[in-house]
Amino acid sequence: MRKPWVVGVLAGLLLLGACGDPSSGPESAPPPVPSAPKASSTTHQRPAATPEAETDTEADPNTGAGTGTKAPAQHARPTVLYLGDSLAMENQKVLGGLMRDELKARYTSAPYSGTTLCDYLEGTGEDSLVPSKDKAAALVRTLRPDFVVLQFWGNAWDYTPCMNGIAYDTARDKYFARYTADARRLTDQIAGAAGGDRPKVVWVLQGPDPMTPDRVRRVNAIYERQAAASGDMLADAGKAVSPASARYTWSQYLPCTAYEREHSAYCTQPSSGRTALHIDDDYLHFCLVPTTSTPKPCPVRSPGILRITRAITRAVAAQPD
Numbered sequence: 001m002r003k004p005w006v007v008g009v010l011a012g013l014l015l016l017g018a019c020g021d022p023s024s025g026p027e028s029a030p031p032p033v034p035s036a037p038k039a040s041s042t043t044h045q046r047p048a049a050t051p052e053a054e055t056d057t058e059a060d061p062n063t064g065a066g067t068g069t070k071a072p073a074q075h076a077r078p079t080v081l082y083l084g085d086s087l088a089m090e091n092q093k094v095l096g097g098l099m100r101d102e103l104k105a106r107y108t109s110a111p112y113s114g115t116t117l118c119d120y121l122e123g124t125g126e127d128s129l130v131p132s133k134d135k136a137a138a139l140v141r142t143l144r145p146d147f148v149v150l151q152f153w154g155n156a157w158d159y160t161p162c163m164n165g166i167a168y169d170t171a172r173d174k175y176f177a178r179y180t181a182d183a184r185r186l187t188d189q190i191a192g193a194a195g196g197d198r199p200k201v202v203w204v205l206q207g208p209d210p211m212t213p214d215r216v217r218r219v220n221a222i223y224e225r226q227a228a229a230s231g232d233m234l235a236d237a238g239k240a241v242s243p244a245s246a247r248y249t250w251s252q253y254l255p256c257t258a259y260e261r262e263h264s265a266y267c268t269q270p271s272s273g274r275t276a277l278h279i280d281d282d283y284l285h286f287c288l289v290p291t292t293s294t295p296k297p298c299p300v301r302s303p304g305i306l307r308i309t310r311a312i313t314r315a316v317a318a319q320p321d
Contacts, residue, residue: 079106080316081139083120084151084204086113087308090287090298091151095309103317108143110134113295116155117182118162122189127161136186137193144197147316148190149235151204153284154179154219168215176218183226191230202315203227207238207308210250210283217248235315240307241277241286252278257307265301277304 080099082088088111099105112119112130119128120136132138140148156167156175168175183203191198203223209216220238227234243249253274256267260275268276268288279288286304298305 077104077106078146078316079143080108080147080149081136081143081145081199082107082109082111082149082151083136083139084111084149085115085153085155086111086285086291086295087153087206088151089113089295090285090302091305091309093297094305095149095312098309098313099316102313105316108139108145110139111151114155114159115152116160116163117150117152117179117186119160121162121182121185124162127164129160129162135189137189140190140193140199144194145199147202147233147319148199149202149204149312149316150186151206151237151312152219153206154215168212176222179219180222180225183222184229187226187230187232200319201227201230201232202235202312203232204308204312205234205236205238207241208248208250213248213250233315233319235312237308237311240311241304250283252276252280252283256303260303266303266306268303275303277307 080103082092082095088109092109092111096107096109099107110130112134115129118124119130120134121128122132122135122137128135136148136150139145154168156163156178163178166174166178187201190201203226205220205223206216216238224234226232239247241254243251243254253269253276256270256273256275260266261270261273264270266275267273276288277286278284279290282290285291286302286308287298287300288302289298289300
């Protein structure tokens with residue numbers, strides 16, 4: 001890494017743009033950016049203007065689709081809904097390409113930057129960064145998906161009104177209790193909206209946090225317990241962006257995979273056999289260009305994004321009827 005990661009964290013807090021859909025126009029002005037957000041291990045990102053849910057558009061030529069994930073015969077054409085925060089926003093087009101090309105899926109994404117689980121709950125009203133039409137239950141009623149993929153890093157800061165100021169930095173027990181309760185409520189709302197034909201919820205496990213590694217470990221444990229309690233699924237995407245022998249140790253670079261060695265755009269340092277997961281001044285996001293003030297999907301080939309989305313695709317592909 002060419003700069004100390006501590007400097008990268010500070011710079012990352014100043015990047016208040018997030019990753020969203022550039023084709024969407026704002027339906028309402030976002031709230032003002034806090035003048036001095038506190039340093040935190042969570043995603044300090046300005047929320048996107050309301051994105052239009054992306055549904056079954058053509059795959060982007062830079063998605064890295066066609067990477068060997070095969071859909072089982074019983075899922076001839078699953079319907080997949082993808083929700084989440086800024087990590088989901090930067091991933092959404094690549095995941096859509098993989099889902100369509102490898103699983104022949106009907107795919108819709110509606111991520112919002114800076115969000116938490118509570119933002120997708122119905123009943124949060126003006127305290128939510130997600131509009132009513134894009135709440136998880138509302139989209140389930142409309143789309144009737146087979147899978148609802150949820151990717152949340154663990155945001156909790158002053159820019160997420162529905163958390164009522166509960167943050168890991170200042171109230172850890174309340175923070176984990178709130179995420180546990182919201183995971184249960186969100187699962188229940190998804191099931192209730194679907195009626196008798198309940199979709200599988202896919203909880204995406206997150207990668208390492210260099211500042212507070214125990215936080216991500218405990219957030220992932222919440223998702224694991226909720227999936228077990230409700231008979232749902234896990235996609236350990238975080239493992240794909242962690243060192244092989246150290247699941248919760250953060251690293252800017254990892255050894256290139258066989259696929260990355262065969263496709264030079266994804267092995268950024270072929271002479272040393274390693275590839276970049278993060279740029280120098282952003283320890284959290286996996287897009288290899290800086291975030292912008294206007295949220296958008298990652299516009300360049302990025303190994304970390306491909307690793308994460310392949311892990312999600314494999315999890316969905318492996319699920320039997």
